[in-house]
Amino acid sequence: MSSAPEKLTPMMQQYFEVKRGLPKDIILMFRLGDFYEMFHDDAATASKICGLTLTKRGETPMAGIPHHAADNYITKLLAAGKKIAICDQAEPAKAGKLVRRAVTRILSPGTTLAANQLDAQRNHYLCALTLDKAGLHAAWLDLSTGEFRVATDARPENLLPVLTALDPAELILIEGDLERWKTAPHDQSAIHALHAFCEPRLCTDLPGYHFETAEGLRTVTTILGVLNLQGFGLAHDHPALGPAGALVHYATENLCAKPENLRSLQEYRSARTLLLDPATLRNLEIFQSSRGTRDGSLLSAINRTGTAAGARLLERWLAAPTLDLAEIQRRSALVGELLADPLHLGELREWLDNVRDIPRILGRLQNRLRNPRELGGIRDTLSQLPAIRATLSAFGPNSQLSSLNSQLEELPSLLQLLTSALADALPNDLADGNYIRAGHCPELDRLRSLTTDNKTWLSDLERGEQERTGIRSLKIKFTNNFGYYIEITKANLHLVPPDYIRRQTTVNGERYVTEDLRTKEKEIFHAEENALAREQALFAALVAAVLDESIALARTADTLAELDVLAGWSVLAREWDYCQPVLDEGDTLEIIEGRHPVVEQMLKDPAVAAGRGTTSFVPNDTLLSSTDAQLALITGPNMAGKSTYIRQVALITLLAQVGCWTPAKTCRVGLVDRIFSRVGASDDLARGNSTFMVEMNETANILNNATDRSLIILDEIGRGTSTYDGLSIAWAVVEHLHRDPERGPRTLFATHYQELTQLEKHLARLRNFSVAVKEWNDEIVFVRRVIPGAADRSYGIQVARLAGLPITVIDRAKVILQKLESDDTSVELPSAATPKARPKKKITVTPEDNAQLNLL
Numbered sequence: 001m002s003s004a005p006e007k008l009t010p011m012m013q014q015y016f017e018v019k020r021g022l023p024k025d026i027i028l029m030f031r032l033g034d035f036y037e038m039f040h041d042d043a044a045t046a047s048k049i050c051g052l053t054l055t056k057r058g059e060t061p062m063a064g065i066p067h068h069a070a071d072n073y074i075t076k077l078l079a080a081g082k083k084i085a086i087c088d089q090a091e092p093a094k095a096g097k098l099v100r101r102a103v104t105r106i107l108s109p110g111t112t113l114a115a116n117q118l119d120a121q122r123n124h125y126l127c128a129l130t131l132d133k134a135g136l137h138a139a140w141l142d143l144s145t146g147e148f149r150v151a152t153d154a155r156p157e158n159l160l161p162v163l164t165a166l167d168p169a170e171l172i173l174i175e176g177d178l179e180r181w182k183t184a185p186h187d188q189s190a191i192h193a194l195h196a197f198c199e200p201r202l203c204t205d206l207p208g209y210h211f212e213t214a215e216g217l218r219t220v221t222t223i224l225g226v227l228n229l230q231g232f233g234l235a236h237d238h239p240a241l242g243p244a245g246a247l248v249h250y251a252t253e254n255l256c257a258k259p260e261n262l263r264s265l266q267e268y269r270s271a272r273t274l275l276l277d278p279a280t281l282r283n284l285e286i287f288q289s290s291r292g293t294r295d296g297s298l299l300s301a302i303n304r305t306g307t308a309a310g311a312r313l314l315e316r317w318l319a320a321p322t323l324d325l326a327e328i329q330r331r332s333a334l335v336g337e338l339l340a341d342p343l344h345l346g347e348l349r350e351w352l353d354n355v356r357d358i359p360r361i362l363g364r365l366q367n368r369l370r371n372p373r374e375l376g377g378i379r380d381t382l383s384q385l386p387a388i389r390a391t392l393s394a395f396g397p398n399s400q401l402s403s404l405n406s407q408l409e410e411l412p413s414l415l416q417l418l419t420s421a422l423a424d425a426l427p428n429d430l431a432d433g434n435y436i437r438a439g440h441c442p443e444l445d446r447l448r449s450l451t452t453d454n455k456t457w458l459s460d461l462e463r464g465e466q467e468r469t470g471i472r473s474l475k476i477k478f479t480n481n482f483g484y485y486i487e488i489t490k491a492n493l494h495l496v497p498p499d500y501i502r503r504q505t506t507v508n509g510e511r512y513v514t515e516d517l518r519t520k521e522k523e524i525f526h527a528e529e530n531a532l533a534r535e536q537a538l539f540a541a542l543v544a545a546v547l548d549e550s551i552a553l554a555r556t557a558d559t560l561a562e563l564d565v566l567a568g569w570s571v572l573a574r575e576w577d578y579c580q581p582v583l584d585e586g587d588t589l590e591i592i593e594g595r596h597p598v599v600e601q602m603l604k605d606p607a608v609a610a611g612r613g614t615t616s617f618v619p620n621d622t623l624l625s626s627t628d629a630q631l632a633l634i635t636g637p638n639m640a641g642k643s644t645y646i647r648q649v650a651l652i653t654l655l656a657q658v659g660c661w662t663p664a665k666t667c668r669v670g671l672v673d674r675i676f677s678r679v680g681a682s683d684d685l686a687r688g689n690s691t692f693m694v695e696m697n698e699t700a701n702i703l704n705n706a707t708d709r710s711l712i713i714l715d716e717i718g719r720g721t722s723t724y725d726g727l728s729i730a731w732a733v734v735e736h737l738h739r740d741p742e743r744g745p746r747t748l749f750a751t752h753y754q755e756l757t758q759l760e761k762h763l764a765r766l767r768n769f770s771v772a773v774k775e776w777n778d779e780i781v782f783v784r785r786v787i788p789g790a791a792d793r794s795y796g797i798q799v800a801r802l803a804g805l806p807i808t809v810i811d812r813a814k815v816i817l818q819k820l821e822s823d824d825t826s827v828e829l830p831s832a833a834t835p836k837a838r839p840k841k842k843i844t845v846t847p848e849d850n851a852q853l854n855l856l
């Protein structure tokens with residue numbers, strides 16, 4: 001910050017005092033009257049981000065925003081990764097006296113709570129991490145809903161998948177940790193992955209003592225209001241209590257009060273979760289398409305939720321799919337029950353459409369962000385419950401839905417209270433008043449009638465004065481700054497009676513008051529203030545009544561969110577003809593007529609279909625088992641559909657394991673513990689890694705971490721380097737996956753290396769498949785069918801022609817190919833004058849048992 005000027009006004013002294021108490025990177029918004037002002041560097045930063053005009057008072061650069069529009073600007077600053085301290089007036093302003101001011105809240109991307117600063121459909125996590133010899137320890141917290149979790153794992157790579165899927169808005173780290181980790185006693189690829197996770201995010205550093213386990217235990221037990229953590233199944237020295245304590249400390253600092261909506265702390269265990277490593281989340285486009293949009297992702301393809309809390313639950317289920325077979329089967333069976341009764345399913349979804357975001361409303365009410373509409377949200381949701389419960393009962397007493405039904409609490413007396421107390425239309429701001437219904441409180445009605453009576457008195461006065469003065473245009477008006485006054489236009493000034501007291505001259509005339517008007521004004525203000533104070537007291541009582549039921553409300557909201565996801569999946573299953581998958585502890589993966597859930601929907605999109613001339617997705621079968629057909633090697637021309645096929649198998653497996661139905665005719669999944677993928681090429685140049693390096697990192701991760709229960713999809717391993725190197729690596733990877741004589745991870749391996757197909761003769765659990773094409777007059781037609789057996793050739797030149805390569809290049813490529821295929825290693829160059837080019841000899845591989853690679 002620029003140095004403060006020598007002689008400061010008392011107000012600026014106060015400003016600097018507040019500013020000194022804040023960390024350096026926080027923008028201070030300082031309330032002055034109706035504005036929040038920013039000074040010096042803060043003003044420059046905010047004006048750049050928000051497009052504000054930078055002004056100067058003396059030598060001090062400043063930028064201001066009207067307080068009622070602050071939310072918009074705050075949203076922009078948070079989106080730019082900034083943190084903001086709000087400093088408000090702590091007492092009513094009095095003329096000639098410096099108002100006391102205090103920071104009331106610090107807003108940061110991970111701790112903001114206001115509805116317009118949060119994506120309703122997404123969870124919003126603040127996450128703290130530590131790494132030591134024992135492993136990676138993490139705690140994460142969604143302050144908007146109160147979800148609070150800890151996790152620890154000796155292997156950082158087991159924890160990073162879920163953290164990546166949670167996509168925290170802000171990280172809390174020990175000062176200097178990013179640098180220290182470089183020399184941590186862990187696998188380098190894990191450290192690399194940890195940096196890759198942290199560096200693109202907003203990281204806030206705190207001193208190490210905030211992360212101490214003993215301190216964390218104290219902080220966490222205090223905030224949860226418990227004596228120990230046994231009730232949550234957590235040991236008192238759980239290593240993630242350090243990060244958990246740091247989170248609570250940071251949240252408390254930012255809220256300028258203790259977070260009031262933390263009720264429990266749950267442990268996340270990677271051993272109970274299907275792990276999707278960060279590369280797989282990206283490659284399979286689970287949460288985001290490769291273009292970085294939600295559109296085109298699996299999440300968006302299977303999201304049919306009608307409520308924000310439902311959309312967030314779906315995101316959580318996908319981020320950490322459970323390995324609990326009974327739970328998966330329960331969800332899948334519930335989808336079936338809902339699907340079987342379309343009438344009541346439709347009804348249920350209609351009721352759910354009117355349900356509001358209870359978890360976030362509770363979060364805001366508990367953390368002092370209160371407005372009348374939030375209470376309206378609770379009222380409107382409670383009023384849907386009788387209908388929702390009746391609809392659920394219609395599915396019959398033996399339905400599994402009845403257990404969900406019994407978790408819904410109607411809370412009739414709270415509903416009755418809110419309905420009788422709250423007006424139908426509610427303002428967003430407490431200061432606006434008029435949110436308590438007339439008739440609810442006789443005292444409030446009396447105060448309000450005083451205001452109304454006074455207003456009638458004013459209009460009577462206006463009429464009377466018009467008659468007395470003969471000025472027909474005489475008006476009684478009101479402004480916030482000025483109060484009530486009589487306005488007389490210039491033309492009538494000569495008619496003004498002597499008892500009028502002139503207060504202000506305007507362009508068009510003069511403003512006056514009278515003694516009577518001044519007395520009445522006081523009465524009106526007094527009555528309005530009293531009415532508003534009474535309303536606010538009634539509001540506080542309503543908030544207290546709601547918070548008394550917060551546990552029941554939260555449980556009900558969780559159940560509604562679950563119903564919403566499941567009902568959405570039933571609709572999805574009906575829309576796209578999904579089947580109920582069979583899940584077991586076996587080791588097979590059998591999909592009959594499987595389809596890619598995202599591509600199938602995209603093909604039906606008229607805009608996409610028009611460009612392709614086709615609208616239907618061709619289904620394909622899959623049969624894998626870790627003890628028999630373990631490794632499917634898929635060859636076929638470019639563009640045939642290999643990548644789509646292997647991804648669809650991974651996505652169908654994932655859908656089955658979250659409890660959703662699957663795009664297939666039938667589907668049987670032996671539980672999968674991890675899904676790995678190595679697909680396509682992506683650069684990580686910013687971190688100094690080439691395409692090939694990224695590819696090898698991801699492959700190393702798979703080979704080091706896959707178990708017999710894993711599902712692996714590999715697309716064109718080795719393509720990022722020379723043909724010989726690439727083929728050798730691909731070959732060795734296949735052998736490695738098949739090294740155990742009995743069993744190995746179920747694997748789909750798409751490749752252009754025809755040579756690999758010869759491995760079928762030598763590796764008992766490897767099966768060759770190809771994606772068929774039809775050839776017609778030197779042109780190819782894609783039929784998108786996966787058939788047993790290896791592809792005969794790759795048709796690259798025909799595909800290049802489809803892509804519009806100049807015909808001279810195509811013809812020349814054909815000549816070169818013919819020569820290469822006839823094993824003639826010399827190719828005539830078109831110009832007789834130039835020497836002969838000698839492309840590398842075509843590779844043929846004849847594997848031998850132990851020294852296969854020698855033959856390359």
Ligand SMILES: Nc1ncnc2c1ncn2[C@@H]1O[C@H](COP(=O)(O)OP(=O)(O)OP(=O)(O)O)[C@@H](O)[C@H]1O
Pocket residue numbers: 599616617618619636637638639640641642643644645784
């Ligand atoms: N079963 C299918 N039904 C309909 N369209 C499909 C099917 N499979 C793939 N496609 C479409 O074919 C195109 C090519 O598919 P894909 O990228 O999977 O081919 P590929 O064999 O992996 O190609 P390359 O080897 O060049 O990477 C995609 O646009 C995809 O939408």
